[in-house]
Structures are given as C-alpha cells and as structure tokens.
Amino acid sequence: MMQPNSTDPMSRYRPSAELITILAVCALFVVVPALLNNDYLLNKVARYLVLGMLAMSLSLSWGYAGILNLGQAMSFGLGSYAMAMTLKLKTVPVHTGPQGLPDFMVWNNVAQLPWFWWPFESQTFAILAGIAIPAAVAAALGWFMFRGRVTGVYVAIITLAAMVVLNLVIIDQQQYTGGFNGITDLAQLELFGIAFDAYGRSTYYLVTICMAAALLGAYAFTRTKAGLIIQAIRDHESRVRYFGYDVGAYQIVAFALSAAIAGLAGMLYAIVMEFASPTFLGVQLSLSVVVWCAVGGRQSLLGALLGAILVAGVQGALSESATFLETWTLVMGGLFVLIVLFLPKGLAGLVSSLWTLIRRRSFRPFRGVHQIEQTEGGA
Numbered sequence: 001m002m003q004p005n006s007t008d009p010m011s012r013y014r015p016s017a018e019l020i021t022i023l024a025v026c027a028l029f030v031v032v033p034a035l036l037n038n039d040y041l042l043n044k045v046a047r048y049l050v051l052g053m054l055a056m057s058l059s060l061s062w063g064y065a066g067i068l069n070l071g072q073a074m075s076f077g078l079g080s081y082a083m084a085m086t087l088k089l090k091t092v093p094v095h096t097g098p099q100g101l102p103d104f105m106v107w108n109n110v111a112q113l114p115w116f117w118w119p120f121e122s123q124t125f126a127i128l129a130g131i132a133i134p135a136a137v138a139a140a141l142g143w144f145m146f147r148g149r150v151t152g153v154y155v156a157i158i159t160l161a162a163m164v165v166l167n168l169v170i171i172d173q174q175q176y177t178g179g180f181n182g183i184t185d186l187a188q189l190e191l192f193g194i195a196f197d198a199y200g201r202s203t204y205y206l207v208t209i210c211m212a213a214a215l216l217g218a219y220a221f222t223r224t225k226a227g228l229i230i231q232a233i234r235d236h237e238s239r240v241r242y243f244g245y246d247v248g249a250y251q252i253v254a255f256a257l258s259a260a261i262a263g264l265a266g267m268l269y270a271i272v273m274e275f276a277s278p279t280f281l282g283v284q285l286s287l288s289v290v291v292w293c294a295v296g297g298r299q300s301l302l303g304a305l306l307g308a309i310l311v312a313g314v315q316g317a318l319s320e321s322a323t324f325l326e327t328w329t330l331v332m333g334g335l336f337v338l339i340v341l342f343l344p345k346g347l348a349g350l351v352s353s354l355w356t357l358i359r360r361r362s363f364r365p366f367r368g369v370h371q372i373e374q375t376e377g378g379a
Helices: 011-030 039-064 072-091 103-107 115-121 123-147 153-172 201-222 225-235 237-242 247-273 283-296 301-319 328-342 346-378
Strands: 189-191 194-196
Touching: 011 201, 011 301, 039 072, 039 201, 039 225, 039 247, 039 283, 039 301, 072 115, 072 123, 072 153, 072 247, 072 283, 115 123, 123 153, 123 247, 153 283, 194 201, 201 225, 201 247, 201 301, 225 237, 225 247, 237 247, 283 301, 283 328, 283 346, 301 328, 301 346
Parallel strands: none
Antiparallel strands: 189 194
C-alpha cells in the first residue's frame, strides 16, 4: 500500500516552493516605493510591515513551538524603548537646554541621567540591546516555565501577567520613562552616514530588509534539526521527551528567538512612529497580534505576516471611516470569530488546501493517460 504522502508527486518540493513564495513576496514589497509617490502612505505600509514582523514572531512561538504567548508585545515594547532611549539622547540638549537630560526628566526634577540610561548613549549598544534584552527576558521567563513543565493556558496567563507588570512599571516610573506619554521628540536614526527619516524611502527599505532577513532567518530555523524537534514537541511532547531530548531547552530557544524578532520589530516601530509608548506593550496590541496570527495562519510564517498586514490595513481603513467609526472593533471581532470557526488554519491553510486541490486535478489526466498506455502495452 502506498504511503499517504506518496500520492502527491510534488510533496518533496514544498519547502522550495514555500521559499520561492517568500522571496517573491519580499521582492514585491521592495518595489512598493516605485508605486507610491505619497510619503504618508509609504510610512503606513512600513508600519504594517513592522506589525507583520511582530505577528510572524508569534507564529514561530505559537504555530511552530506550540507556545501561546499572550505577552508578545512585551518584547516588542522593550525593543521600541531601547531604540527610543538612544534616539532621545541624540536630541539633548536641543529640547532641554544645558541640563543634558530628556525633557520629561527635567519636568520631573531629575538631577542627573539615571545609570541605566548611560549605555544607551551608544547607538550600537542600543541596537544590540533591543534584540538581546527581549531575548534574555524571554529566556529567563521560559526557564522558569518550561523547566517546571508549565504548558497550555498557564503559559498564556504567565506571559500576559508579566507584560502587564512591566507595562505598569513603565507607567509608574514616569520620571525615568515618560509615563503615559512615553518617549517622544526622537532624533532620526543614522547608520553608515544615512539618515533614516520616518517618511523617507531609506526607512522603508530598512524595514523591508529587516523584515526579509527575519522572515528568511525564521524559515531557515524551522528547517534545521532544532526547528524540526520543536515542531515535534508541539505535536507529541511526551514522545520527544521519551527519546531523550531536552524539551525545555528547545522550548526556551524557540521562545527567545521569537522574542528577539519581536524586539527587532519594536525598534523599527519606534523609528517609523517617532516615539515609544506604553501602548506598545499593552494588552490590546498583544491580543491583536494573536488575532492577526490566527487570521493569517499561525503555522505559516508568511501567512501570519500577510495576515497582520491585511487585518491591520482593514482595521485602519475602518477606523478612519465615518460609517464604521464606532463599530469597526465589532467588525474585526466578528471576522476573527468566523476565521476561527471556519478556517482554523487561517488564510494560509485555505490557500494551501485550494492549491493542493488544483494540483491534484491537474495531475489526474496525466495519470489516466499513463494508465491507458500501460494497459495497451500489456495487451
């Protein structure tokens, strides 16, 4: 008897086809500036790409590792604040005069720059910290959870609680973080002599390059031995543990890698938005990421990214419409419910099913002709 996968003559080429699709989508986003002459729209597309990166990072954790992180926005917020802190120090003393302090510290009678702000005078340190700090926090949190074999809904509750605590700390320490207002009036990022204006093409290409690198890196990771083991843990954790693998260690790696990508997205978001706010690590954003990932398809990196862009774009259009000004949240909630009920694998799963159906029908005539030729030859 033939194995189930042997009936599909193209099954062995699926990774390559998926990679080609990813490269094609990345190439499509590269040519977007040639199609848009409006700087505001270009900035909006860049924002959506960053949010797509955030959803893709959750796909790596939730879809591939089976870890539902309801506090994904925590890593995103940490990255955004790391970038905002270094860009804010670049504006000193433009906004504050000879004190050499960020304006909100002056308003709160802070006498000198706090010690934990000192390293962020180096832009290189800030960029590295925007990736390393979220990864380290996630690894530490994951160590307590996965070494203790915490799974399922308890992981979701712990990650959500950790994010809420950090959000409250940032708001409470107003004299050091800007409180509710966040960190505003940021300088432009400068790398290799290039100034990245939030509404310029240079910033858009920076976002696109980082998005493509993160997407391809995550895709490559899922194809490694560690990536395959993580997917096996998602499906049959007890079996993987029985074979002698350190399940907790692999889960920590996936959790930390997901947080690192989210931190990178957070840094880019601070550049694009020109500020960092406690809302970047709020419950609303974190739950929205779950919706985006579910709509696009949590077990597809590209699907989660495109799902975030699609939903965030529709959400932005509805929220700006006079007709849906007060009801757009209900519309988006209804869309999420319909997707979960009728498309549990998201839009990526729907596209995959349709493509498989079309491919099977296209190969059926050829198999029929081959069988007729074999019959005639035997006669």
